[in-house]
Amino acid sequence: MRGARPALRGAALSAVVYALAAVIFSFPAVLAGPERIVGRNFDALGTVWVLQAAPRLLAGGLDPLTGWPAGAPLGRLDSWTLLPAGALFSWMDPARLHGALAIVGLAVSAFAAERAAVGLGARSPWSLIAGFCFAFSGLSATALLEGHSYLLLDPWLPLLGWAWWRCSRPEARPAHGLAAGLGFAGALFTSGYLGVVGALYVVVVGAAALWRGQLSARGALAALAVALPAAVLYLILAEGGPGYAAPGEWVDDVDRLAAGSAGSLQWGPPTAGIDLRDHSASVFLPFTALSLVGVAPRVLGRLPGWRALVAAGLLFALLSLGPLWWLGPLGAFTAPTAALAELPGAGAVRFPARLAWGSALCFGLVAARVATALAEGGAWRAAPLGIALLVDVFVVGGMPARLGQFPGGAPSLYAGRGAVLDLAPESLGDLDEVAALSTSLGCAFQASHGRPLPGFCPYRRDDRRFGEQRALLSALEGSPAGLLEALRARQISTVVLWADLFEAPDRRRLEDALLIVDPNPVASRSHGLYLRAYQVPPAVQP
Amino acid sequence: MTELADAPAHTVRIEVELGRALQARELRVAARWLGEDRALVLRDDGALPDYDIAGDGIFVGELQGEPLLLLPLEITAPSAAPWRGVVRLFGPEDSLRFGLSADGRLERSLARPAGALADPELPRLVAGYGWAALVLLYVFLLAFGPRRAR
Numbered sequence: 001m002r003g004a005r006p007a008l009r010g011a012a013l014s015a016v017v018y019a020l021a022a023v024i025f026s027f028p029a030v031l032a033g034p035e036r037i038v039g040r041n042f043d044a045l046g047t048v049w050v051l052q053a054a055p056r057l058l059a060g061g062l063d064p065l066t067g068w069p070a071g072a073p074l075g076r077l078d079s080w081t082l083l084p085a086g087a088l089f090s091w092m093d094p095a096r097l098h099g100a101l102a103i104v105g106l107a108v109s110a111f112a113a114e115r116a117a118v119g120l121g122a123r124s125p126w127s128l129i130a131g132f133c134f135a136f137s138g139l140s141a142t143a144l145l146e147g148h149s150y151l152l153l154d155p156w157l158p159l160l161g162w163a164w165w166r167c168s169r170p171e172a173r174p175a176h177g178l179a180a181g182l183g184f185a186g187a188l189f190t191s192g193y194l195g196v197v198g199a200l201y202v203v204v205v206g207a208a209a210l211w212r213g214q215l216s217a218r219g220a221l222a223a224l225a226v227a228l229p230a231a232v233l234y235l236i237l238a239e240g241g242p243g244y245a246a247p248g249e250w251v252d253d254v255d256r257l258a259a260g261s262a263g264s265l266q267w268g269p270p271t272a273g274i275d276l277r278d279h280s281a282s283v284f285l286p287f288t289a290l291s292l293v294g295v296a297p298r299v300l301g302r303l304p305g306w307r308a309l310v311a312a313g314l315l316f317a318l319l320s321l322g323p324l325w326w327l328g329p330l331g332a333f334t335a336p337t338a339a340l341a342e343l344p345g346a347g348a349v350r351f352p353a354r355l356a357w358g359s360a361l362c363f364g365l366v367a368a369r370v371a372t373a374l375a376e377g378g379a380w381r382a383a384p385l386g387i388a389l390l391v392d393v394f395v396v397g398g399m400p401a402r403l404g405q406f407p408g409g410a411p412s413l414y415a416g417r418g419a420v421l422d423l424a425p426e427s428l429g430d431l432d433e434v435a436a437l438s439t440s441l442g443c444a445f446q447a448s449h450g451r452p453l454p455g456f457c458p459y460r461r462d463d464r465r466f467g468e469q470r471a472l473l474s475a476l477e478g479s480p481a482g483l484l485e486a487l488r489a490r491q492i493s494t495v496v497l498w499a500d501l502f503e504a505p506d507r508r509r510l511e512d513a514l515l516i517v518d519p520n521p522v523a524s525r526s527h528g529l530y531l532r533a534y535q536v537p538p539a540v541q542p
Numbered sequence: 543m544t545e546l547a548d549a550p551a552h553t554v555r556i557e558v559e560l561g562r563a564l565q566a567r568e569l570r571v572a573a574r575w576l577g578e579d580r581a582l583v584l585r586d587d588g589a590l591p592d593y594d595i596a597g598d599g600i601f602v603g604e605l606q607g608e609p610l611l612l613l614p615l616e617i618t619a620p621s622a623a624p625w626r627g628v629v630r631l632f633g634p635e636d637s638l639r640f641g642l643s644a645d646g647r648l649e650r651s652l653a654r655p656a657g658a659l660a661d662p663e664l665p666r667l668v669a670g671y672g673w674a675a676l677v678l679l680y681v682f683l684l685a686f687g688p689r690r691a692r
Contacts, residue, residue: 040632269670287674294678295685374684382684388677396670404632407611434612434628441611500574500614501628523577528552528611528631530577 010124014114015107018131022106025136025393026144027400032099033408037444040404041279042433044098044147045440046458047082052094052447053457054086066443068419068452069491079150080189080237094447095408098149105152110135112155113364116162120305122368126382129289129371129389133364134158136393138270138284139357145280145402151194151354156186157361160198165305167223168209172216180219181226188234195234196349197358200319201312202227208308266353267317269396280402283320283356285363286392288385292367292374299373306366313362320356410445411526413533418493419452423469423510425501438498441529454490484517487536495534497521552633554605558584558617558648559641561599569601572616576608584617609633622648 023030029038037048050057057063062071089097110131117130135152143151160183166176184202188195202223209215266274270282293310300306323338349355375382393399414420424438436459443457454468472486487495495514499507511532514521518534558569569584584603588596605613610631617625617640625648629638643649 269667269674271666287677288681291674291678291681295681298685370685374681377684384680385684388680391673392677396673433630437612437630500577501612503626525576525608528576528609528633530574 006124007118010118010127011115013124014128014131015111017128018107018110018114018135019103021110021132021136021393022103025106025140025399026099026102026403028403028405029099029102029144032405033096034093034448035408037095037406037408038099038102038144038403039147039406040145040275040402041147042436042440042459044145045406045437045444047147047149048094048098049440049443049447049457050082051086051089051097054083055090058083058087063457065446065450065452066455066457068454072456078148078191078193080234081153082150085150085153093408098147101149102144102152105149105154106135106140109152109154109158112158113161113361114368116158116361117365117368119162120165120365120369121303122365122372123375125386126371126375127368129286129292129385130158130364130368132389132393133286133289133367134357134360136397136399137286137360138266138282138397139354139360141270141284141397141399141402142280142282144399145275145404151191151357154187154190154194154357156183156190157194157198157201157357159183160187160201161361161365164202164205164223165309167216167219168205168212168214168305168308169216170214172219174218174222177216177219177222177224178226180223181230184223184227185230188230191354192234192238193349193351193354194357195231197316197355197361200315200355201358201362204312204315205308208305208311267356270398270402275402281353282397283353283359284397285356285360286389287396288388288392289363289367292370292385293363296366296370299370300366303369303373306369309362309366313359313366316355316358316362320353320359322352406441406444407527408444408448409527410448411524411529411531413496413522413524413531414445414449414451414494416451416494416535419454419491420446420449420494420496421454421468421472421487421490421492422496422498423472424498425506426469434501438501441527451494454492483513484536487517488539493536495536497532497534498529499532500530551606552609552631553635554610554613554631555590555593555635555637556582556584556603556605556615556617557593557637557639558601558619559599559639560601560619561642570618571603571605572618573605574614575605575610580605580607617648619648622646625649 026038028036032038037044039045039047053063053065056065057074062073064071066072085101086094086097092100112131113134114127114131117127118124122130134157140152143149160180163176163179163183166172167180180202184195184198187198206215206220266281266283268284270280270284274280274282293313296306296310318335318337319340321335321337323335323341324332325335326332371382371385374385422438422442424435424442426435439455439457439459442453442455443459446453446457468490472483495517497510497514499511502510514532514534517536521532521534524531524533556571560569567585571582571584573580573582582603582605584601586594586597586599586601588594590602590604594600594602610633613629613631615625615627615629615638619642622642625640627650629636629650638650640648640650
């Protein structure tokens with residue numbers, strides 16, 4: 001009982017610190033709502049759409065509001081936790097839910113990592129380092145900027161990290177195995193990438209324990225009893241469960257796999273170029289944590305278990321670099337791990353950079369233990385570690401200054417009934433992001449106006465809308481009657497022209513042609529966009 | 543929903559670095575801002591004292607208007623193909639930087655060139671890695687310093 005109060009105080013301190021840090025790190029997520037979607041890249045808009053659409057997507061079958069009129073299967077979804085969250089909180093505005101998930105996710109994940117560090121022998125407040133390294137790294141910044149808020153809500157990997165580490169000790173109990181299995185299952189359903197991280201962690205830490213002859217057979221069997229059914233269920237769903245398409249495109253060439261990998265520079269401080277467009281792929285882990293890991297051999301010496309964690313962390317770092325190593329001006333070199341890209345199923349790991357979540361956890365746990373040991377030589381001497389960590393997270397890491405936002409809701413011209421076709425350029429030379437942005441904005445608008453769209457949501461390169469546009473543009477070359485007929489055949493009630501995004505000659509041609517459809521279009525300058533809505537008149541019945 | 547009647551103004555500063563070698567008095571920019579055609583002249587005469595030094599080869603100009611998300615631009619410079627594209631804005635103040643590529647094309651730059659440094663990202667990287675070295679030194683002192691060694 002005497003030890004319970006300081007332990008409780010430590011847990012309360014970390015909960016408060018992480019809650020505060022989460023609000024600051026993700027600002028202005030705390031202000032997200034009907035007027036504001038927080039995120040920098042276009043995927044944030046797709047996530048908001050998924051959250052709003054969750055109840056009807058979970059109902060199974062095709063989504064009636066996208067891929068109009070046939071409906072669309074849901075594809076390319078990495079997480080199975082986003083849909084239940086969206087359905088459970090369907091009473092909330094989806095943009096607000098998106099922001100809340102980010103804040104709660106950061107705080108909960110950090111808290112879980114800190115508790116795992118305490119379980120591995122770290123003491124408060126030094127255990128806080130584990131939570132900051134795991135949940136406030138460049139990986140979290142990337143998830144926030146790109147809008148992958150589900151990646152932030154991950155107490156599962158820390159649970160697995162702690163419980164499986166306990167299974168590798170002589171005093172392990174079956175409950176540790178069950179907890180490890182639960183952690184793996186939670187990580188897998190949160191994201192396939194986190195599932196891969198969890199599986200590799202189990203292999204590395206388990207192999208080290210086997211080598212020492214300390215792996216608990218009862219713990220391992222208990223873990224397997226939970227993890228195996230979860231993995232089978234995941235694979236069944238990925239193979240086409242009710243209402244879902246294939247889990248997403250697989251990458252079958254080394255170059256594309258390399259594009260989703262962490263370059264050596266992405267492990268360093270995030271630069272302005274990282275955020276310029278499309279994605280904000282930074283892996284950056286706090287220098288303070290990495291420095292502490294660097295002195296672990298000196299400080300932790302013969303303490304058990306930390307070497308396996310460092311080995312696992314290094315393995316994840318190596319794998320995150322992908323099959324090609326980019327060495328700045330020296331160019332790209334084939335990595336020693338490149339052969340792994342040829343393994344069956346390796347193509348599903350389209351973004352190897354995300355495997356660095358494993359490094360963030362393992363290095364954070366070791367760093368917290370090292371800091372605890374260093375503080376035994378004088379807490380005040382080690383106190384600047386806390387300041388250095390905060391500088392790493394909030395200054396070097398650049399958050400929350402890097403975060404952007406989009407206007408929420410939808411322009412008023414979307415009010416009405418029937419399907420809406422957003423007419424925006426398919427591609428603008430090297431600025432493909434604009435096609436992704438306009439499509440994703442259209443999806444986010446739909447989360448507010450609720451009218452069917454011919455395109456797919458979230459954005460896909462093979463968006464059906466582009467095919468519809470091409471057909472309509474062909475119809476434009478013919479008679480006005482042909483255009484009207486083409487729109488009616490597709491059961492389109494409104495065409496919204498994203499006029500400014502077209503080059504002047506195309507814009508004039510489109511505006512002239514659409515005046516035949518509706519001579520009195522409604523214009524909007526809301527949401528930072530210039531849009532014109534043309535109502536398609538119904539066919540006159542003979 | 544963001545309606546624009548009471549929305550704050552949005553400023554977009556455009557900087558094009560041609561260098562001192564290329565002789566030009568001004569550069570022209572054509573833009574579309576919420577349905578309106580806008581023309582902007584970029585100058586290197588120090589008229590925007592906070593952002594421009596006269597004669598340094600960086601041409602600067604500003605566009606202002608109601609909040610904007612996507613800005614279509616066309617920049618015309620002498621002896622270079624025009625740059626055309628749509629830029630994502632974040633507001634309420636955006637700085638867009640362009641420069642000449644090695645083969646003489648206008649291209650988007652990451653950051654304003656800082657003095658003689660060829661890579662505009664370099665100051666940030668140097669600061670970041672300098673900090674890393676400082677932290678590493680401190681941690682090593684903690685781990686290997688005299689008190690720990692005892």
